[in-house]
Amino acid sequence: MHFIEWYPRGYGVGFKIKSKLLETQSKFQRIELYETEGFGKLLVLDGTVQLVEHGEESYHEPLVHPVMLAHPNPRRVLVIGGGDGGTLREVLKHKTVKKATLVEIDDMVVEISMLYLGIDRGLLERLMKKEEPRGELIIGDGVEYMKNSGEKFDVIIVDSTDPVGPAKLLFSEEFYRNAYDALGEKGLYITQAGSVYLFTNELLDAYKNMKKVFDRVYYFSFPVIGYASPWSFLVGVKGEIDFTKIDLERAKELELIYYDPEKHETLFQMPKYVRELLEKD
Structure with missing residues (x-):
């Protein structure tokens, strides 16, 4: 038994499956x-791979820590999506955070992740019981x-599905303008943006x-x-923040597996033709 997610042009990513x-x-x-043969549990939404239990940090770490370490003092953080709890788990590793709000539209994703997946390390249950003083869970439309909400955030993290279909709204100019307005005087916004190729x-x-909205885009x-x-x-x-530079002292407090703060500059490697397309006027 196997599961394959098919991408454009007949490209697939597959796993051998022990059981559904x-x-x-x-x-x-x-x-x-x-349950996969070699990567633990596999979560799939509408046919697309969201994460594998053994290796999910390879997504959650680069989504969270580069922006958290680039911001001089990230105290208030908003996570849109991410109902599995992995993104908020990583956010709360940062001692500067006073309040982190997770807004997930699908309560069933939260429930299944909490009961069967467990990558949140018990965080979702603590949020449900109001036992996590720095975290908040809201079931609703993050947009x-x-x-x-009227709140201002230092960091906004969008942990969404791929930039195709219903999620395209989260990659629109209008959405980015709302995100820009929701950031404080100095703020960082990050989203995953799909397969490079x-x-x-x-x-x-x-x-x-x-680029139409933010002061700088990386x-x-x-x-x-x-x-x-x-x-x-x-x-x-938004404001005066250099995303190419991070706080290596704060990074020492983190236990990371995939993202290496000491090699932060390696993040910016991009295939030549893609870089040229991005930088083309």
Whole structure:
């Protein structure tokens, strides 16, 4: 038995499967959970791989820590999506954080992740019971929350599905303008932006939209287990922050597996033709 996620041009990423643990339909999407042969549990939403249990840090670490370490004092953080708890888990490793809010639209993703997946290390249950003083879980539309909450954030992290289909709204100019407004005087915004090779046009579109809004925009890539890597990420800057420089002293407090703060500059390697497309006027 196997599971394959098919990308454009007939490219697939597959896993050998021991068993299907569950399959259900929420109000928003089809949710599947498998036990793989070599990577633990596999979470799939609407046919697309979200994470594998053994290796999920290869996604969550580059999504969280580069922006957290580049910001001089990240105290208030908003996570949109990320109902599995992995992103918020990494955010709360930073002692500067006073409040981190996770807004997930699909309560069933949270429930399944909490009961069957466990990469949150018990965080989701603590949030449910109001036992995590620095964290908050809101079941709702993250787009509307960001636009209407009136709060200002130091860092906004969008842990969304791929930049195709329903999630395209999260890569629109309008959404970026709302994100910019929700940041404080100095703020950083980050989103995953799809496969460098197979979602190149979507990456270019998102980058162009972000450049219309943010003071500066950075792109980088990272090899993520379970995805058609290299995987792209986009960072929007509000105010005077240099994303190429991070706080290595604060980085020493973190226990990381994949992202290496001492080699932060390696994030910015991008295939030559993709870089030229991104930098083309």
